[in-house]
Amino acid sequence: MSDLRHLRDDFPILATTMRGHPLVYLDSASTTQKPIQVIDAVSEYYKTLNANVHRGAYTLADEATTAYEGARRRIAGFIKAGSPAEVVFTRGTTSAINLVAYGWGLERLGEGDRILLTLMEHHSNVVPWQIIARHTGAELVYLSIDEDYRVDLTDLESALDERVKIVAVSGMSNVMGTIGPVQDLAAAAHAVGAVVVVDGAQMVPHLPTDVGDVGADFLAFGAHKMLGPTGIGALWGRPELLEEMEPAEGGGEMISDVQLYESRWAPVPHKFEAGTPPIAQAIGFGAAVEYLEKVGMEAVRSHEVEITGYALERLAEVPDLEVYGPRDLSERGGAVSFQLADIHAHDLATVLDEFGVAVRAGHHCAKPLMRHLAVPATARASFYVYNVEEDVDRLVEGLEEARRVFGLV
Amino acid sequence: MSDLRHLRDDFPILATTMRGHPLVYLDSASTTQKPIQVIDAVSEYYKTLNANVHRGAYTLADEATTAYEGARRRIAGFIKAGSPAEVVFTRGTTSAINLVAYGWGLERLGEGDRILLTLMEHHSNVVPWQIIARHTGAELVYLSIDEDYRVDLTDLESALDERVKIVAVSGMSNVMGTIGPVQDLAAAAHAVGAVVVVDGAQMVPHLPTDVGDVGADFLAFGAHKMLGPTGIGALWGRPELLEEMEPAEGGGEMISDVQLYESRWAPVPHKFEAGTPPIAQAIGFGAAVEYLEKVGMEAVRSHEVEITGYALERLAEVPDLEVYGPRDLSERGGAVSFQLADIHAHDLATVLDEFGVAVRAGHHCAKPLMRHLAVPATARASFYVYNVEEDVDRLVEGLEEARRVFGLV
Amino acid sequence: MALDELYREVILDHYRNPRRKGVLEGDHIHAEGQNPSCGDEFSLDLAVEDGKIVDAAIQGIGCSISQASGSMMAEAIVGKALDEVTDLTHNFKLMMSIVDGENPVDPDRPGSVLGDLEALQGVRRFPVRIKCADLPWTTLEDALSQVG
Amino acid sequence: MALDELYREVILDHYRNPRRKGVLEGDHIHAEGQNPSCGDEFSLDLAVEDGKIVDAAIQGIGCSISQASGSMMAEAIVGKALDEVTDLTHNFKLMMSIVDGENPVDPDRPGSVLGDLEALQGVRRFPVRIKCADLPWTTLEDALSQVG
Numbered sequence A, B: 001m002s003d004l005r006h007l008r009d010d011f012p013i014l015a016t017t018m019r020g021h022p023l024v025y026l027d028s029a030s031t032t033q034k035p036i037q038v039i040d041a042v043s044e045y046y047k048t049l050n051a052n053v054h055r056g057a058y059t060l061a062d063e064a065t066t067a068y069e070g071a072r073r074r075i076a077g078f079i080k081a082g083s084p085a086e087v088v089f090t091r092g093t094t095s096a097i098n099l100v101a102y103g104w105g106l107e108r109l110g111e112g113d114r115i116l117l118t119l120m121e122h123h124s125n126v127v128p129w130q131i132i133a134r135h136t137g138a139e140l141v142y143l144s145i146d147e148d149y150r151v152d153l154t155d156l157e158s159a160l161d162e163r164v165k166i167v168a169v170s171g172m173s174n175v176m177g178t179i180g181p182v183q184d185l186a187a188a189a190h191a192v193g194a195v196v197v198v199d200g201a202q203m204v205p206h207l208p209t210d211v212g213d214v215g216a217d218f219l220a221f222g223a224h225k226m227l228g229p230t231g232i233g234a235l236w237g238r239p240e241l242l243e244e245m246e247p248a249e250g251g252g253e254m255i256s257d258v259q260l261y262e263s264r265w266a267p268v269p270h271k272f273e274a275g276t277p278p279i280a281q282a283i284g285f286g287a288a289v290e291y292l293e294k295v296g297m298e299a300v301r302s303h304e305v306e307i308t309g310y311a312l313e314r315l316a317e318v319p320d321l322e323v324y325g326p327r328d329l330s331e332r333g334g335a336v337s338f339q340l341a342d343i344h345a346h347d348l349a350t351v352l353d354e355f356g357v358a359v360r361a362g363h364h365c366a367k368p369l370m371r372h373l374a375v376p377a378t379a380r381a382s383f384y385v386y387n388v389e390e391d392v393d394r395l396v397e398g399l400e401e402a403r404r405v406f407g408l409v
Numbered sequence C, D: 001m002a003l004d005e006l007y008r009e010v011i012l013d014h015y016r017n018p019r020r021k022g023v024l025e026g027d028h029i030h031a032e033g034q035n036p037s038c039g040d041e042f043s044l045d046l047a048v049e050d051g052k053i054v055d056a057a058i059q060g061i062g063c064s065i066s067q068a069s070g071s072m073m074a075e076a077i078v079g080k081a082l083d084e085v086t087d088l089t090h091n092f093k094l095m096m097s098i099v100d101g102e103n104p105v106d107p108d109r110p111g112s113v114l115g116d117l118e119a120l121q122g123v124r125r126f127p128v129r130i131k132c133a134d135l136p137w138t139t140l141e142d143a144l145s146q147v148g
């Protein structure tokens, strides 16, 4: 196991207990815990630097602006964007996807146009497109999931023709861990002139990301799933598309002039950032990215491969347990969904809770996928840099106990 | 002067310096400073309670949800809303106004319809309506500002007829301090069946607010101008209108069911809160409101009347200085805009900066108003609970120095 | 331990073998409930005659607590007068909200005793799960509100 | 003190009495610049003949630094060859970015000395204001990029 164990000391919450047991946090796909470096960056901002950005003619406001724009630069560097101006701050992944949906889709789609999705999308990469489809008359089309829990590309040729204007796909499933076929889809989409939107909510935190390699046109991701604060995320976009794209929200800071009946927008990225931005959160996001850079995204990835491999091994020992997701570690991240006999996921989560083990249970905001898998709910354990093998051991002990409580042993 | 001086100890930033002088922060209309109680509430959340809300089947997630919904309840109580469900969390005031513009306006307006605004609106209460007007074919109409810097209601009868579907007005001008004629407008608007949206960005932090008395249908406000974190605000709405209103963003958490081609929304207020909400920020917002409740909004208001009165008095002593805003303290809050001889506001701000005094200079995101006042920019001092008379004295000393530097003495 | 108190045998039995599962033919009231945060679903058909519940049928997807609660509820309400059912609902919800209290039956509304339903008392130590136990009852309230 | 270094007499004079204020008639290049965060505006007309700036006119709204910088720039560039103006711009921006350096003129691009413009050196101690001084020069660069 690559040795990230020492990182645990940076996370104050890992020293707390849940229902009397040391917290074993296995819900990082939902939100990650925060290192003290991030928590302090936010507090320090409020204690020493707080002022509104882009507005002030005094030193404090200038320093706040420098810190805010510095965070943007760091995040741009983290995903190897060409320039900080390619990174728009949003409220989170969901907001970032909605921004593309409204700013790009609402203006350009019409009757007869299509939006291509996959069955493994999170609701945040489904519902915005449904809304835009309703407003514009465009149609949604889905790629299915194959037996090995991967996006099924056999129908791609028939599904992806000139009618498709937008392809929206997840870089990594939050339910099955499956890594999305982003590069293949991007190449095929570009061949028919479609624009590719990648939901990077799970991908960016877990895989080294270079937007040049990804091949997408837009990439949405959020801070709170990568050690950062809630309330902040980002949309990366190709500069020429961002130039063309309309802002979704109007307000202060995003204009270069406001007349009574019309306005001119500020340059990219500011035209997309109406109102006072989430300043402290952007700075916290920058601190999170700095933390991840210090750990190294290669190390993050290999730690995750190892602990996921260990988890799959240990779970295979539990009788009557079915895992939904690829077996091949190179095709997946650390979100592991499972079902134990006839025990409902919630009941399983309650038993585990009683042992201090936090797993998620439910539809994971992926109802289309759950219907496809024909399960109403799954339990899900998911990992991040601070998880260790003992966490998996505790999980397995809890599962054994569940089997006892439910009379399966 | 009502004695709030002791509060200063709660604000760590007030102990810092700017350009070598103790910080005199006179830019609270832009953003306020944060008491340690708010800063710590956010940190403590990340250190002990951090989990995603509304999703978890484990204790930590349940506690996070309780804290998040508890903040909603507190904020609802602060504005005397009928129920917490009337309060929707947004990214800030701007987002809240955009939510109404898209969720209510985009669906209901069409050719021939009108939106009535005033010339004192902040860009955040202008640009969203311009965007909706462009999408729907509706028209914008403005009420002017009279010689006493108040909204001019003489034209109201001709401006407000059945064609007007939305009246959007600021509860308090961020430039002139003017309290908006919200109740009068609400009564008149309701008589013709229009819906009233109040931009409460400045009102809610500075005036005791009871949504029942305000008489509006929607009230937008944000945390960062009332001691709270950046990245969070709220939209209050009449329950029956929130029921009818469409969500603007789609995503996780705001649905009750997602099918492939359509979805059903969750009940109010959750249908408006797509994606992981700004959880830590909501909790910080709750702590800010708790702080203000302890001080008491009546005390906040009378402190502000006193310090604004003192400032207007002292500024009247400065030769060649013109103030833009009502003289009558009962008609205004604590944002004081001014121009000193031919010294540009930025130059003034730079001189003041050199004395540690932070004032804003520019168009204050109110270009229509600036054009009406026929000034390209003003300098603005604005006050909040932590300001004391000495802050005003420092400001006036700085202005004297500006007169010297610019050869006016 | 608390888990064994929660997952008593009678609950697992109702979960695995829900009573009155299905739909009603003929005249009946229908209501559906959902816990959006966890996805549990419950639907209820009620036949009411002369102020009395004469038949009931349930369907649902969800955890053992919500489904067992529904199954036990269906058993308990058939044959009861509507006001008795209202009291039963009241007492059930009271039981769910009292964590350390002794007697879950409101002395002012003694109309119904909980009987088997008291097996769900263990849920009270698991605040996260109370809404699961409540789901069928909220659905029942919705159905009853439709009665003339 | 630093403020007196910033607001030197020559700067206030250019602010209050901007040179070459107005617009050009006849053939000319036009460019406009803006600092969105503070609202300063600057517009520039240039008449270019045979690789030389033969006339210039400016208009603007804004602070003393941006307007004085524009006025001094207009004075400095008229009569200069385009490549001299490019060097001048380079050296001006260099001066604005060097906080403690001695010599703001790039020895490799000696084409122009700053002369009067060195009065703007005081701006360097006020980082917030550097973009004000730069605005006319950025507008100039935009104008020059339009030259065939």
Ligand SMILES: Cc1ncc(COP(=O)(O)O)c(C=O)c1O
Pocket: A252, A274, A275, A276, A277, B029, B030, B092, B093, B094, B095, B122, B124, B125, B170, B172, B173, B174, B199, B201, B202, B222, B224, B365
């Ligand atoms: C009157 C008024 N309305 C709206 C806003 C916009 O608020 P925010 O930038 O926090 O969204 C502000 C603050 O800048 C304001 O003063």
Ligand SMILES: Cc1ncc(COP(=O)(O)O)c(C=O)c1O
Pocket: A029, A030, A092, A093, A094, A095, A122, A124, A125, A170, A172, A173, A174, A199, A201, A202, A222, A224, A365, B252, B274, B275, B276, B277
């Ligand atoms: C794959 C995926 N997409 C989108 C989201 C939405 O992210 P957020 O809720 O932070 O907006 C999530 C997280 O819940 C996710 O896992």
